[in-house]
Amino acid sequence: MKLKLLLFLYFINLSVSFANQQDFKTDSLKVVELNKYAEKVRQIDPKKTIYTANQALRLAEKINFELGQAEAYRVMGTGYSILVEDDTAISKFLLALNLFKKHKDFYGEAMVYNNIGNRYKNYDRRKALSYYLKCISIAKKIKNDELVAGCSINVANIYTKSNKYEAALSYLNKSFEYFKEKKDTLSISIILLSKGFLYGKTKRYNAAVEVLEECEEICLKNQYYPRLSTVYMYLADIYMAQKKYNKTEDFIKKGLAISERVGEVKLKQDFTKQLYYLAKSKNNSVDALKYLENVYKEDSISIRDLVSKKYSLHQEQFDFIEKQKQTEILLEKQKTNRVKYIAAVIVLALSFVVIALLVIQSRKKAKTLHKMRELNEEISVQKENLDKINQNLESIIEERTEDIKAKNLKLSQYSSHLSHEIRSPVSTIKGLLLLDDEDLIDDQELIAEVKRCVDDIDNKLLNINHMLHNPQYKAFVLPENSANIIPPPADNSEEH
Template sequence: MNKFYTFFILLLAGCFISVYAKGYDDVAVRDTNEVKKLNTRAYDNRLTNPQQTVEDAAAALAIAEKLPDELKYKKFLGESYRIKGIGNYYLNQSRAAIDDYLKARNVFREIKDLRSEAKVNNNIGNLYLDSDYGKALEYLNSSLQIAQRLSDQQLIGSSYLNIGNVYYRKKSFYQALSYYDRGNAIFSKIKDSVNLIQALQNRGVIYFNIRQFDKAEQLLLAANKAAKERDLNKPVASTNLTLASLYIAENRFEDAERIVQEGQAYSLAVKDDKLASDYNYTIYQLELKRKNYERALHYLQVIFQQDSTIHISNESTQINIIQEQFKQEAKERDNALAAQRQQNDRIKFWAVTVVAGLLLVVIALLMNNVKRKTATNTQLTALNAEVLRQKDNLDRVNHHLEEIIDERTKDLQIKNKKLSEYSSYLSHQIRGPIATLRGLMNLEKEGLVDEKECINMMDKCVSDIDQKIIEMSEMLNDTSKTVF
């Protein structure tokens, strides 16, 4: 009779668990669809409204974090981090972007999703475009190799475009054009209209730099038209910037002024400070070529102020990225410790479960054999002692690891402070004479200053720069000296 009651209770429990599990799976599927929808919308808005991209990806991330802790759901968590990082990248928030990218990469590595990890490497490579060409190529080539191994045409094309961007910044224009052409061919084949617009724009920029203005204008206008049709604000603003420079070079001042006004409106829409600064420099070039020297001087002053801010930001970007990587590595160590603790907790749980089972067995055996009770109790006591001994050992190891992490964190803070001081010194002390040189060169080209006087002033600027470099070298070599 007792066996019948036990069987009946177990049957009811099984039915309850089955119904609960089905309901839980239905909720997970619904939440997964919502995460997909938000991520898709966020990614589509990256070139139109990157702020909206960040907000939608953050909403997707909040849902994804509540999904079951299973490998099949973790991909959505990683993709939410990656798309949020893309939005921050287009908002020039490099520090937030690298934090999101590293979190995404950790998730993809955990679930062994090589394709998604390659996408993150491609994104991280873009972060290094303006600070470290070697690092940029390292990440981008890693992404390209994985994409080629997986035959992922879309990722191969994106890697080609981004590698081309590195060579463009290195002024290796023909090498950059080679990669742009390869990317353009892939995107034409797979009919990826958004990346095809980027490829058209990039190729147009190269042809402008190699002075093939007709070809450049044709490509840039095609990219501009396609971007407007898809409401892609950032590509429109970028293509207008190059078109304005092209029109200035051809003395088409009215066309240049029109395209600058339009481009400024689009750059404001995407809230890109760097684009706004580039437009001020283009206006300066336009007014200088028109010989409107007073307006040109005004924009030169504005550019100097913006350049100082942007330069400081660019110099600190590399430091921020490295700092975030160190922080992420520290978090990974913390996560490893947390995982170890969870493993210990699971061991304890199963140990307690086993103990409970053994106790039940002991109770049953007490009814049949009193002698077995003593042996079983001895075994349980030994098992408990071993568990406690292991726990004590693990506590000592964890305490030692925490001390090591604290020491390394303090060391990193000291090094980061020193790097910040050198960056600030370089920005404030050297940018001033360089800006003066640029202004003098423009004034001398227009014949607004006496050549001998200009040479004397330029010589003074060069001497100042040389002196600052010597001082900087002395400070770098003498660790006892401070910047200020």
């Protein structure tokens, strides 16, 4: 009964563990899918990217899937980056980096270095370049050519900001060949956008317009709206430099519409500044002043929002540190519980082994006892047979002993009778011989007497032999008239 109960509890435990594993597997796949979708739509709708990444983060925290949390933080950071909320973006990237390092996920670590470099490129080029180089180093170490090519685009951007345009174009061309082979439209659009900017800086306006129009076509086809707004900004700059103000105004309006659609405040401010420079170039001081007021108003609002976000960021960091401490405590508890669980499983397994050994041993003992009983029964039967044989032997021996005793008695009596019965005729013969020596008896009488004595002896010997070999005579006793037992043989002398 105890064995059945233990087996029942063991199978219940296995079933619960299997169910938990299945739930974790299903939820972790859901986290991965949410992160992939969030990253896919980041250029189309960065706010949706942040919302979806938050969903993935909450689910990953629920099942304690830390790599899923790390990727959710990273994707969330890319969403904030596109919305030009750099402080929030960097905080998310650092959270992701901490988790990727903890689990030694080199690819995730390299991706975060690349993302952080993208945020620093507008403020600290040297720092940004150091993050890019870290990314390339890890990418080469794990032999990820795609990541090397992607990060090379960012290195080109650093060279662009450092006015090293040809070096930047060289890096872009190398990356372009890789992504063109892979048909990666997103990366191709980034490279074309950067090349258009570089051509504009080097006053190769026709080449700039050509690549930017190609980039516009890709962005419209794939709905890369934030990048499309940047394309319109660069085209507006190029046409303004060529004093083509109508085209400049058209592209600024297009860019403003897209920036409002995707909610990019920084891009909207940049387009407002372009309107100010356009009005200034047209010597339209009224419109220029109006646009300038809007720029300063939006800057003041942005500053207030930035301060508020910094306070919120500090609070988030504090909450994260506390949460991380709680997570570490929870992990320690989980480790302890895991150790206890493993120990319990081991003890249970050992119990089953001991029980199995005891069952096997008891069965062996039962078999041994059964064999011993069979052997005892067989021995008992053999003993009974031996007892019967012994009894038969004793009776046979007793019979033989009695027979021998009787025969010994007969032999003794035979010896006694032989010496007595045979002695008398022999003495008679001797006496007759003495009489014959002295001529006291005639020959005929002597012969007759000797013949009588010989017949007497022969008759007695026949009687003795008859009694010796006949079992009905228990004792050797001759009657006084011994000739009556066995008649002497017929006298055939006259015939001869």
